[in-house]
Amino acid sequence: MNHSQRVWALGLALASAPTLAGAVTPMVYYDSLVAGGEAGFRDGSFAAARFREPLGLAFDETGRKLYVADSGNHRIRVIDLGRENAVTTLAGGDSAGAADGPLSRATFGTPARLASLPGNRLAVYDAGNNSIRLIDIQNQTVSTLVKGLPVRDMVYRQQDDSLYLSEPDNHMVEKMDLKTFSITTVFSQSPRIPSPGALCLYQGNLCAADEKSAAIYEVTPANGNPVSLKAVGNAKDALALTSTDGRLYAFQEGGFLARVELPRSTPFELPTPWGFLVKNDDYQGMPFFTLPVGIPPGFTASPTEPRKLFISMEHSIVSVRDYDFQERWGAIEENNGALTDFDYPYQKPAGIFRILAIGPSRNSTAVPLPKDPLTPADENTQSPRVETFPKQLELLLNTEAALRNSKVHFEVLNFTRRGSPISTFAYYDVPDLVKRYDIDLVLGLGDQSGYKDYYERPLTPEGIPAPSVKHEYLLKPLSERAKSGVALDLLERCKKMKIPVSNGQDFPGDGLFSLFCTGDPQIQSDLEEMAGRRLVLLNDKLGSMRTSSGNRPQFAVYYVPCRDFPNDCLEPFWGDLCSHYHLRFLDLSDAYDALKTSYYPTNVTHFTAYGNALVALILSHYLIDSKLAPF
Numbered sequence: 001m002n003h004s005q006r007v008w009a010l011g012l013a014l015a016s017a018p019t020l021a022g023a024v025t026p027m028v029y030y031d032s033l034v035a036g037g038e039a040g041f042r043d044g045s046f047a048a049a050r051f052r053e054p055l056g057l058a059f060d061e062t063g064r065k066l067y068v069a070d071s072g073n074h075r076i077r078v079i080d081l082g083r084e085n086a087v088t089t090l091a092g093g094d095s096a097g098a099a100d101g102p103l104s105r106a107t108f109g110t111p112a113r114l115a116s117l118p119g120n121r122l123a124v125y126d127a128g129n130n131s132i133r134l135i136d137i138q139n140q141t142v143s144t145l146v147k148g149l150p151v152r153d154m155v156y157r158q159q160d161d162s163l164y165l166s167e168p169d170n171h172m173v174e175k176m177d178l179k180t181f182s183i184t185t186v187f188s189q190s191p192r193i194p195s196p197g198a199l200c201l202y203q204g205n206l207c208a209a210d211e212k213s214a215a216i217y218e219v220t221p222a223n224g225n226p227v228s229l230k231a232v233g234n235a236k237d238a239l240a241l242t243s244t245d246g247r248l249y250a251f252q253e254g255g256f257l258a259r260v261e262l263p264r265s266t267p268f269e270l271p272t273p274w275g276f277l278v279k280n281d282d283y284q285g286m287p288f289f290t291l292p293v294g295i296p297p298g299f300t301a302s303p304t305e306p307r308k309l310f311i312s313m314e315h316s317i318v319s320v321r322d323y324d325f326q327e328r329w330g331a332i333e334e335n336n337g338a339l340t341d342f343d344y345p346y347q348k349p350a351g352i353f354r355i356l357a358i359g360p361s362r363n364s365t366a367v368p369l370p371k372d373p374l375t376p377a378d379e380n381t382q383s384p385r386v387e388t389f390p391k392q393l394e395l396l397l398n399t400e401a402a403l404r405n406s407k408v409h410f411e412v413l414n415f416t417r418r419g420s421p422i423s424t425f426a427y428y429d430v431p432d433l434v435k436r437y438d439i440d441l442v443l444g445l446g447d448q449s450g451y452k453d454y455y456e457r458p459l460t461p462e463g464i465p466a467p468s469v470k471h472e473y474l475l476k477p478l479s480e481r482a483k484s485g486v487a488l489d490l491l492e493r494c495k496k497m498k499i500p501v502s503n504g505q506d507f508p509g510d511g512l513f514s515l516f517c518t519g520d521p522q523i524q525s526d527l528e529e530m531a532g533r534r535l536v537l538l539n540d541k542l543g544s545m546r547t548s549s550g551n552r553p554q555f556a557v558y559y560v561p562c563r564d565f566p567n568d569c570l571e572p573f574w575g576d577l578c579s580h581y582h583l584r585f586l587d588l589s590d591a592y593d594a595l596k597t598s599y600y601p602t603n604v605t606h607f608t609a610y611g612n613a614l615v616a617l618i619l620s621h622y623l624i625d626s627k628l629a630p631f
Helices: 003-017 390-401 422-437 483-494 522-542 567-580 589-595 608-627
Strands: 030-035 056-059 064-069 077-082 087-093 111-117 121-126 131-136 139-148 153-157 161-166 171-176 184-187 196-203 206-212 215-220 228-234 236-243 247-250 255-261 270-272 275-277 300-301 309-310 317-322 352-359 409-416 441-446 554-559 585-589
Touching: 030 270, 056 121, 056 309, 056 317, 064 111, 077 111, 111 153, 121 153, 153 196, 161 196, 161 422, 171 196, 196 247, 196 483, 206 236, 206 270, 215 300, 228 247, 236 300, 236 309, 247 300, 352 390, 390 409, 390 608, 409 422, 422 441, 422 522, 441 522, 483 522, 522 554, 554 567, 585 608, 589 608
Parallel strands: 056 111, 196 236, 352 409, 352 441, 441 554, 554 585
Antiparallel strands: 030 317, 056 064, 064 077, 077 087, 111 121, 121 131, 131 139, 153 161, 161 171, 171 184, 196 206, 206 215, 215 228, 236 247, 247 255, 270 275, 300 309, 309 317
């Protein structure tokens, strides 16, 4: 275990130690265990349940129950996602068989593929018996529909109420009409798909991948006419296909995931607390996906959560999410109103409490430390977003929720404006983000006051600076830009105290921290008004909004010391400001100062990954203790 891992292990232990109570709920993260883990057979809680080479997966019509073809146990299992992923057995016995009849007496032989059908029914490809079986869950019966088919994959299509079957050994795709149970050929001996394997529905159309080539085709059956094949992407050695939110995905031999596109597919990166995996064994340890070689896994998408995929592994089922990690994690903070973050879906999953972290560049930076201690840290190096404090806070809160057996879990989104105090942009940018992403809590990082905005931007009818700098406005003399109100008051006070204006004669002081430490109560009051008035307007606007659960989005400011700040001046500034304007304030100073030596090095100019781990750990406790995070 390296130093970074030891820091994380310590953080997780500190966060969770007081709350362990025996029961653990499923973890909510980008890559999570759904159920299982070790070989065997056992029903019960998701972590205690045991599977043996589970394969096919299918959701019921509600999206709350996930059916599993537990091939090594010759059973059909059910994971109830609405009951903390509790696992039960639907059908099958201790040994392989082919008995039809009541669920309690029916037997299966190595069930491999599943397809959910209307009317609370489930189609099963029973590989050991080369047959397609039908489970009528409502009537609690099992029957055999057809025998002697070497099926590789199957998928149900509602438009024609048919079950499509791929048969690579027979070089064909067939269709079973579920009204008559008659079987017809969709295509056979196609030169483009000579050995059709993986199937799925993509935007309502059938898609098929060949076992030996990379091309994936959209298949359009035509009554009495040749079938139409349209290339939709490439994914070599595709073992399984699925689609969600307008995207097509392939699970490839070797444990690779890809988003299928033309002209080439996009690698699917798996985020971990330490970084990202493209190869599933990047860390030289156990691979993330453990699969029997050459055997297609179960691979399906959640009907209720966009871009959440479920995959059967050697003895377990896991979920992964695709939030454009490979595109967003290295983005700089010139985001034009978009998240400085992963591409979270607008739709908030059920049971999720969403937090929006806002701030300057410290909000989205994790400075990597060079291996050579004599080499200075390069703060311009892009670091994995999972090492920023919002992502680590998300991990810690969800770990705490799992250990507390909580039904509420967390997503922490990030919005950063490089070099901008929260007072500069929050009122204009944050309400739209809160509405778009259904945010429950906004956390603002206290930094500079943003007072120079009052001299660089014209005032709006609300009496606050406009959302952006007006360069023609800057051409006016400073005296014309500070004619009245708090801007004039601060300027006059600085003149009396002989505090120089900026080099460009644009505003009093240097625009950073020089005015905070004058000790002058009037200057302090002016600075507080310049920042506080805009934050109060934001708080009021959030108070007029409601989340999907009917609650008002909350707002809080937090302060963390930084090596390059005059913290003895900034800390009381933010505390007094929030007290005066009745804003929630979380002061992390004492805890951070007490622990930063043990977490050394916590920051250069920006926070290191170690510093972010510490900030996230402290803030997670403060959020829980202050009831801002629901537990």
